[in-house]
Amino acid sequence: xxxxxxxxxxxxxxxxxxxxxxxxxxxxxxxxxxxxxxxxxxxxxxxxxxxxxxxxxxxxxxxxxxxxxxxxxxxxxxxxxxxxxxxxxxxxxxxxxxxxxxxxxxxxxxxxxxxx
Numbered sequence: 001x002x003x004x005x006x007x008x009x010x011x012x013x014x015x016x017x018x019x020x021x022x023x024x025x026x027x028x029x030x031x032x033x034x035x036x037x038x039x040x041x042x043x044x045x046x047x048x049x050x051x052x053x054x055x056x057x058x059x060x061x062x063x064x065x066x067x068x069x070x071x072x073x074x075x076x077x078x079x080x081x082x083x084x085x086x087x088x089x090x091x092x093x094x095x096x097x098x099x100x101x102x103x104x105x106x107x108x109x110x111x112x113x114x115x116x
Contacts, residue, residue, distance in 0.1 A: 054078035
């Protein structure tokens with residue numbers, strides 16, 4: 001299932017004042033990088049995949065509609081999956097965008113892969 005265009009536009013608007021924002025479409029979603037760091041993503045089914053400070057993962061997962069991203073059966077510290085219901089209100093959406101931007105400020109950019 002492709003990403004939600006309305007959600008992508010909300011993310012785009014929220015990040016419009018952030019420095020060096022780049023959009024990338026891939027794997028059925030649209031990803032937003034801030035200063036070469038993955039910040040947030042309009043994920044399938046209207047949910048948001050986003051970065052958070054790793055030490056806040058467990059605390060943030062206590063909020064309704066939020067869970068840690070999972071890979072190979074393990075929770076990924078510093079990554080959240082946020083349901084559409086958890087960002088219905090503008091206040092909630094703004095809160096999650098602040099969480100993502102705060103985490104992106106301190107994250108280390110991934111090393112770029114060199115194509116052979």
